[in-house]
Amino acid sequence: MPLVRIHPGDFGAEIALAYATADNFTGRAIYRADAGCFLAPEAAENLARAARQAAGLGYRLRILDAFRPSEAQWVLWNHTPDPGFLADPRRGSPHSMGAAVDLTLIEEDTGAVLDMGTPFDAFTPRSHHGTLEIPPEAQKNRLLLIGLMTTAGWDFFRNEWWHYQLFDARARFPVLSDAVLGASAMMPG
Numbered sequence: 001m002p003l004v005r006i007h008p009g010d011f012g013a014e015i016a017l018a019y020a021t022a023d024n025f026t027g028r029a030i031y032r033a034d035a036g037c038f039l040a041p042e043a044a045e046n047l048a049r050a051a052r053q054a055a056g057l058g059y060r061l062r063i064l065d066a067f068r069p070s071e072a073q074w075v076l077w078n079h080t081p082d083p084g085f086l087a088d089p090r091r092g093s094p095h096s097m098g099a100a101v102d103l104t105l106i107e108e109d110t111g112a113v114l115d116m117g118t119p120f121d122a123f124t125p126r127s128h129h130g131t132l133e134i135p136p137e138a139q140k141n142r143l144l145l146i147g148l149m150t151t152a153g154w155d156f157f158r159n160e161w162w163h164y165q166l167f168d169a170r171a172r173f174p175v176l177s178d179a180v181l182g183a184s185a186m187m188p189g
Contacts, residue, residue, distance in 0.1 A: 003038040003067055003098045003180065011051035013061040014106060018120060019072065025121045026079045030072050038067035038181065040098035040173060043166055047101060050152035057144075058108045064120050064162060065102040068095035069178035084159055085123040097173035100165035101154075105145055114141040120162050129158050 008015045015037045019030040039047060043066075051061050068076075073089040073096050080086060087093035094100035105114045117134025118127045126133050129146060142161045150156065154164035166172070 002041070003176075004041050004044040006037040006039060006044060006047070006063065006066065011048045011061070012055055012108075013047070013051050013063055015063045017066075018064045018102075019068070019076075025123065026076065030075050036181070037063055038098060039101065040067075040166070043099050043101065046153040046166070050148050050154070053148050053152060054105060055108065057148075059105045059114070059144075059148075060108050061103050062106050062113065063101060063103050065095060066100070067098040067176070068093060068100075069181070070096045070175050071178050072096075080123070082123055085121075085127075092170055092175040094165035094169035094173070096175045097169055098176060099169035099173045100163060102160075102162045103145075103164070104162060105141065105148075114144075116141055116145070116161055118161070127160055127162075129156060129161055 006013065006015065017031060017035065017037060018024040020033050020035050022028050024030070047061070054061055070089060073087065073093045077086055077089050087095075089096070102120065104116060104120065106112060107114070115135070115138045117131070117138030118124065125131060129142065132139070145161065146156055149164045155167045157163040157165065
């Protein structure tokens with residue numbers, strides 16, 4: 001199954017892959033800095049739809065993760081085997097199918113990131129959709145994001161405000177390894 005590369009600026013989106021830097025819960029880069037952002041074609045279409053809707057309201061999408069090779073899923077799982085926030089790689093993650101995206105919203109005019117109440121990859125109950133344990137402004141921002149994404153055809157994962165996936169991804173898409181990209185996205189060793 002071919003994946004579609006999402007380039008910086010496509011759909012007006014910003015790409016800031018968290019796992020291509022040490023600024024993630026593992027404290028180290030998992031992907032090479034030039035790994036690229038990829039999605040299944042259907043996911044790319046839904047992302048474009050969400051981006052158009054966000055732009056109409058004065059926002060842009062900031063993509064934090066998209067296709068995550070199965071090898072990367074194992075690295076994350078081996079670091080923090082928490083099924084409440086990470087898919088067990090034996091089961092398969094929609095990220096490893098190119099059928100999921102992690103993202104947030106930024107203001108189109110200023111580039112300011114909207115407050116979502118917790119950082120990306122905060123593995124706490126405060127990251128759950130619908131929590132009242134965050135400030136009202138952050139609750140509104142999460143509701144805006146979930147509204148944009150679900151209207152564009154995405155399903156959400158209740159434990160992570162940042163995670164959206166295609167419906168029935170595990171039944172419709174295979175788990176893909178790093179080899180599908182042709183050039184490794186993974187950091188050595």
